[in-house]
Each structure stands twice: as structure tokens, then as C-alpha cells.
Amino acid sequence: MEIAGFIEALRRDGEVLVDSSVRAGWDTLVPTCPEWRVRDLVAHTGSVHRWAVGYLDGKTEGRPIEICAPDDVDALADWFREGHLRLLNRLTTAPADLECWTFLPAPTPLAFWARRQAHETAIHRVDAESALGGRPREFTAEFAADGIDELLAGFHVRSRSKVRTEQPRSLLVQTTDTASDTGQPSAWLLHLSQEPLRVEQLTDTGSVSADCTISGSSPTVYRALWNRGRYEDLDVTGDPSLVELWRRTSAV
Structure with missing residues (x-):
């Protein structure tokens, strides 16, 4: 943007x-x-x-x-x-x-x-x-996807991030409404370990696999990752404990 x-x-x-x-x-x-x-x-x-x-x-x-x-x-x-x-x-x-x-x-x-x-x-x-008590006004897909990118590839690659795992794990975050031809990331592969997150920004997931994958519209993912939305509104596959880990430890 x-x-x-x-x-x-x-x-x-x-x-x-x-x-x-x-x-x-x-x-x-x-x-x-x-x-x-x-x-x-x-x-x-x-x-x-x-x-x-x-x-x-x-x-x-x-x-x-x-x-x-x-x-x-x-x-x-x-x-x-x-x-x-x-x-x-x-x-x-x-x-x-x-x-x-x-x-x-x-x-x-x-x-x-x-x-x-x-x-x-x-x-x-x-x-x-x-x-x-009302339903929040919706974000544009472009703005929400940028916010996901700032949170994941900006905040959580810093040493102060508390999103850590004892054993290496991976979490794939995907948006379903971001065009890959814009050059803007539409997916983020999070490598979790005892060290700060390592994040790969992707425009095409191709054959990427992960221990857990969450996907949905950019605004829905944006709100959820900031713990302002419901993960029940997203498609979650794989190990759900990584979603719970994010909920517990990702506050900025």
C-alpha cells in the first residue's frame, strides 16, 4: 500500500x-x-x-x-x-x-x-x-493483508515475541482473497522453535506443507491473528494446538 x-x-x-x-x-x-x-x-x-x-x-x-x-x-x-x-x-x-x-x-x-x-x-x-456491540466495519483485503504481514514479518520476528515451541513446528497462514499477481504476500509460513519466529512471505503456496494451516479472507485472518476475531470463522487443518499457542502467546 x-x-x-x-x-x-x-x-x-x-x-x-x-x-x-x-x-x-x-x-x-x-x-x-x-x-x-x-x-x-x-x-x-x-x-x-x-x-x-x-x-x-x-x-x-x-x-x-x-x-x-x-x-x-x-x-x-x-x-x-x-x-x-x-x-x-x-x-x-x-x-x-x-x-x-x-x-x-x-x-x-x-x-x-x-x-x-x-x-x-x-x-x-x-x-x-x-x-x-455492533459488527465491526469490514477492512479491505489489501489493508488487512498488509496488517497480517506487519504483524507476522514485522513484530513477531523480533526477539521479544513469545511465540516459541520446544520442538520445531510450522504454521501456514493463508488468505483466500489476495491476488498473487500484485506481489503482495498471500501466505506466510511461520517456522516456530525456541528462537524468534522465522517467517517466509509467499505469493504462491504451491507444494508448501505445515503442521497446521489456517486460511480465510484477509480481514477474518487479520482480526483473528490480533485476537480480535474468531478462529471458528477460519479453516483450520492440522494440529490445532498451534492455534491455541498463538492465542496464548502472541499479544503485542
Whole structure:
């Protein structure tokens, strides 16, 4: 996806997130994040937006995310909208050759932050919709497949990933709605061991085999891998213990 596509997704999902949160109510529990109420969800996402703006302003050293939301819940929606708009403006006006801190591979720092904030907001938009009790607005196949790729080939190849097995195992993740001629991965072969994941990005599974295979539409797989969807909605073959392992250990 292009940077402009990520920015537009971020714009839409941020608006849906805050609108759904206001309608759900600040004290409503978030089913997809049981430790949070809606106010915690909005405080977290709004703080992440402001954290990202710091790097888009040129910060070159990583620092922890600090929750900086107002204590007054009546001010929370406007506070979120202001930070969301500031993030959108920074992404839109930042120079293409921006140099700043990042933490996952990307063509450029600007491309990294556009992608990361789009998916951060998308997943938390699903959280807000779960609190409201409605069916989440569907993702496009292109966006969802990109989010799968970021999660598997970005986050979980890092040393901090807890998805490990004592004996080498393999898990194949496939999407059924991603065209192979786009060059975008439509399958990911995960090699699990006592070391961090090794991930093969595939455009054609051909004769690939694995101990367990999960497949489905890109949006369904995207939500499931982020533990925001039901694995019952996917086609799972082989050893189901690897799906349970992912559920238990894959939180980012």
C-alpha cells in the first residue's frame, strides 16, 4: 500500500473509533480487551497518536509511550480528535526524506509511521466497535493483508515475541482473497522453535506443507491473528494446538 492509503485508513478508523466510543459510554467494558473500559482504550490510542507525532517531528531516540489523556472524561473525545488530526497533518506534510526513530523495517521512516499508526488505530477501532456491540466495519483485503504481514514479518520476528515451541513446528497462514499477481504476500509460513519466529512471505503456496494451516479472507485472518476475531470463522487443518499457542502467546 502507498502512504496515502494508510493515511486515509487512519483518518476513517480514528473517526469511527472515537464516535463508537462516545456512543458506547466511557465506563463500558471492552470485550476484546477485558482489562480496559472505553475510556482506557481512547486514552491509550490518543496517547499513541501523540507519541508518534514526536517522531514525525524528527525525534531520533525511542522512548516509552506515556498515557497523557485528561482526567475529565467529558474532555476525552475532543482530546482524542485533536491528537488524531495532528497526526494526520504531520503524516500529510512531513518530507518524504524524513529521518527519525522507527522500530520495524520499512522503505522509509514516513512509510513506517503511516503504516504503523494506520494498523494501530484499525485494531483499536475494532475494540471500540466491540464495546458498542455492533459488527465491526469490514477492512479491505489489501489493508488487512498488509496488517497480517506487519504483524507476522514485522513484530513477531523480533526477539521479544513469545511465540516459541520446544520442538520445531510450522504454521501456514493463508488468505483466500489476495491476488498473487500484485506481489503482495498471500501466505506466510511461520517456522516456530525456541528462537524468534522465522517467517517466509509467499505469493504462491504451491507444494508448501505445515503442521497446521489456517486460511480465510484477509480481514477474518487479520482480526483473528490480533485476537480480535474468531478462529471458528477460519479453516483450520492440522494440529490445532498451534492455534491455541498463538492465542496464548502472541499479544503485542
